Amino acid sequence: MDLMDIEDHELYFDQPLPEDVKQLIQQAASLYHKPESERMLLEALKLEPSHPMVHVALYRYYYYKHRLEDALKIAERTLHDSGTRLGFSASWRQATLERLHASEKIMAEVRYYLLALKGAGFIYLRLGHIEEGLMRLQKVADMDAEDRLGTRSIIQVVENREEE
Numbered sequence: 001m002d003l004m005d006i007e008d009h010e011l012y013f014d015q016p017l018p019e020d021v022k023q024l025i026q027q028a029a030s031l032y033h034k035p036e037s038e039r040m041l042l043e044a045l046k047l048e049p050s051h052p053m054v055h056v057a058l059y060r061y062y063y064y065k066h067r068l069e070d071a072l073k074i075a076e077r078t079l080h081d082s083g084t085r086l087g088f089s090a091s092w093r094q095a096t097l098e099r100l101h102a103s104e105k106i107m108a109e110v111r112y113y114l115l116a117l118k119g120a121g122f123i124y125l126r127l128g129h130i131e132e133g134l135m136r137l138q139k140v141a142d143m144d145a146e147d148r149l150g151t152r153s154i155i156q157v158v159e160n161r162e163e164e
Helices: 019-030 036-047 052-064 068-086 097-102 104-126 130-143 151-163
Strands: none
Touching (some): 019 036, 130 151
16 A cells, blocks of 8 residues: 555545635634634634644644644544544554555545644654654554655654663
């Protein structure tokens, strides 16, 4: 399975989004440094609570504002919603390579799911929860045999640092 083989699949930003939600995201981006930006993104989330584009916009907002706990909440919500669309159980721990292979018809969604898991793992590392972060990153590495998402290098850096 090649996680880069998504050419004929709809990506998260290709999925239809109601015009009012699209405008909220665009306005929030143009007002990024103002407090009303977050309000607009939360309104978009209220209107489209499971839409990947809304999740990505809010995740990025929190991440780049260094509000890592809030970004982590969105990453976890993304994992739940994306996992549900893929037919996974409620926990990322239950995702298996066999389940990913069964979902190849929606490879873009699989990639999106694994990127959310990688993002959550990275945030856990940044928050100092090394074991939690490494477990998530290792899950991605286990399912990404060709390391297309570049998770193994992050794991290696953390493990080398832990040894020092």
